[in-house]
Structures are given as structure tokens and as C-alpha cells.
Amino acid sequence: MARTSPTDLEGRTAVVTGGARGIGLAIARELATRGANLALGDLNPDVAEVAAELGAEADVTTLGTSLDVTDPDSVDAVFRTVTETLGPPDLLVNCAGITHARDAIDVTPAEWNRVLAVNLTGTFLTCQAFARSCVAAGSPGAVVNIASMSGRIVNVPQPQASYNASKAAVEALTKSLAVEWIPLGIRVNAVSPGYIASDMTRQFIDANPEMGAFWRSRIPTGEMGEPEDVAGLVAWLLSPAARYVVGQSFVIDGGYTIV
Ligand SMILES: NC(=O)c1ccc[n+]([C@@H]2O[C@H](COP(=O)([O-])OP(=O)(O)OC[C@H]3O[C@@H](n4cnc5c(N)ncnc54)[C@H](O)[C@@H]3O)[C@@H](O)[C@H]2O)c1
Numbered sequence: 001m002a003r004t005s006p007t008d009l010e011g012r013t014a015v016v017t018g019g020a021r022g023i024g025l026a027i028a029r030e031l032a033t034r035g036a037n038l039a040l041g042d043l044n045p046d047v048a049e050v051a052a053e054l055g056a057e058a059d060v061t062t063l064g065t066s067l068d069v070t071d072p073d074s075v076d077a078v079f080r081t082v083t084e085t086l087g088p089p090d091l092l093v094n095c096a097g098i099t100h101a102r103d104a105i106d107v108t109p110a111e112w113n114r115v116l117a118v119n120l121t122g123t124f125l126t127c128q129a130f131a132r133s134c135v136a137a138g139s140p141g142a143v144v145n146i147a148s149m150s151g152r153i154v155n156v157p158q159p160q161a162s163y164n165a166s167k168a169a170v171e172a173l174t175k176s177l178a179v180e181w182i183p184l185g186i187r188v189n190a191v192s193p194g195y196i197a198s199d200m201t202r203q204f205i206d207a208n209p210e211m212g213a214f215w216r217s218r219i220p221t222g223e224m225g226e227p228e229d230v231a232g233l234v235a236w237l238l239s240p241a242a243r244y245v246v247g248q249s250f251v252i253d254g255g256y257t258i259v
Helices: 022-033 047-058 072-086 109-137 161-184 199-207 209-217 228-238
Strands: 013-017 037-042 062-066 091-094 141-146 186-193 249-252
Touching: 013 022, 013 072, 013 109, 022 037, 022 047, 022 091, 022 228, 037 047, 037 072, 047 062, 062 072, 072 109, 091 109, 091 228, 109 141, 109 161, 109 186, 141 161, 141 228, 161 186, 186 228, 199 209, 228 249
Parallel strands: 013 037, 013 091, 037 062, 091 141, 141 186, 186 249
Antiparallel strands: none
8 A cells, every 4th residue: 555654745846055965965865765856056066967866866856056045146047947847846945055264353244244145145035036936836835944053052163153143043034934924835944953074064174183073072972963964854844744843943963052
């Protein structure tokens, strides 16, 4: 007997920003495994190839397209292309993000603005384009924004005020959009990872190997997470099983923030 589960995403269409590598790619793979068709949007030039490989691997339809989340024209163009090729998307994961470590007293306006532009404004622009698309299609939707535990704590020893502020703002944005858009049938939630082994964190560890050991010493599990550790909760939040979960941010950090 064929069984369906409330966590299946069969026949759904998801947009994943920052989907070409790292946490975004792990999330995309999890959504594909649950049956969703996928559009990956990323600045990374490998995005089309990565999407094609994922489609073949999971036997779903995929599209990989160039996207700069800071540029409203680029965001609109991606949603037009997705709608034309895969149909109107009903799931969105905002995972595109950057970090920048420098003493706050030395940070330039351009450095500050870039982090806020990608992490906060980019998340907003993509959410907005998604909500407009859902309204135009007359269909409901679900969004997960990837924030960070850095929105709640101050990472040490690296100084990263712009990143921490941007991620706190993503959690606040998530709550605001959740309240505004639940009457439209659009659920918005966030997931806030701790230290995850990806290119983003590798750049710190490669430059300063002792930093990785220091981070691990402060994590109750004693290890950094893997991108796959974030993916299951994101997929669940996007699924019908989470229909009553609205405007929340869930920390996945091996216990870092509780000690
Ligand atoms: N790695 C961690 O420890 C960690 C912890 C908490 C939160 N996060 C968040 O998770 C998300 C993914 O992080 P990751 O570790 O996989 O990083 P990553 O650097 O491996 O991947 C980020 C992806 O975003 C893309 N991107 C960057 N700027 C973009 C833009 N303007 N438009 C479109 N795409 C853009 C990059 O090309 C890259 O493919 C980020 O939002 C990050 O802040 C990461």
C-alpha cells in the first residue's frame, strides 16, 4: 500500500538561495529527497551544474540560476524564470549569506553595508518576491530564513558585529513577515545554526587553526555540526506537518547557546 507522510514535499516547488554549496546545498538535497522540484539561485557560477547533478541524483526537476539577492531586478528575474519553467514556487529557503570579521572600530561603511545587504536586505527582497508570486498564483507558501545563533550571542574570538546584527535582524524580520503574511496563507519561520563545517567557517579555521579548536571547546557536543544537521528541520518546517508553527526561530548548535 502506498503511504504518504505529512513531511513529504512531493510535487512542491522550492527556491533555495545560496543553494550551490554548504548548508544551502544540503537543504536542497533534503528537499529533493522528499520529492520537491528545485530552483537553486546563487552568485556561484557552478550553480547550474550543481542543480543538474541534484536533479539526476534525486529524480526531481531542477533549475540552477545566477542570482544576486542584493539586486531586486536579479531576484525578480529568478522568480519569473522559475515560474515559467517549474511553475509558481510554493516553498522558499533563504540561505545566501556572507560573513565579515573585523574590529567594529575599523569596519568601513562599505564593509558594513555589504553584510547587511546580503544577509538582511537580500532575505527581505527574496521573501517579498516569493510572497508576490504566491499572491499572483493564488496559492499558499512556506518560508524558512537561515539566521544564526550569532543573532542571539556574540561569537568569540572573531569580531563580527555586522554579521551578528544582520542575523538578529533576520530573526526579527521573520516574526514581522510571519504576522503580516499568515492571512495570505504564507508561513514564515527561521532556523539559526551554530558552528557548521562549511566554506564559510573553513576560511576562519584555515587562517587560524587554533580558532576551530577554541570553538569546539565551547560546544557541549565537542564538535561542529555538518550542513546535513540543519537540513531535516528546514524540510520539516516547510512541510504540512508544521502548519501551526509560525514566526519561530529554531537554534541548532550542539548546545553552544545553553552554556
Ligand atoms: N557555517 C556556519 O557555521 C553558519 C552558522 C550559522 C548560520 N549560517 C548561515 O547559513 C547560510 C549558509 O552558510 P554556509 O556556511 O553554507 O556558507 P557558504 O559560504 O558555504 O555558502 C553561502 C552561499 O551563499 C552564496 N551567496 C553569497 N552572497 C550571495 C548573493 N549576494 N546572492 C546569492 N548568493 C549568494 C554563496 O555564493 C554561497 O554559495 C548563511 O546565511 C550563513 O550566514 C552559517
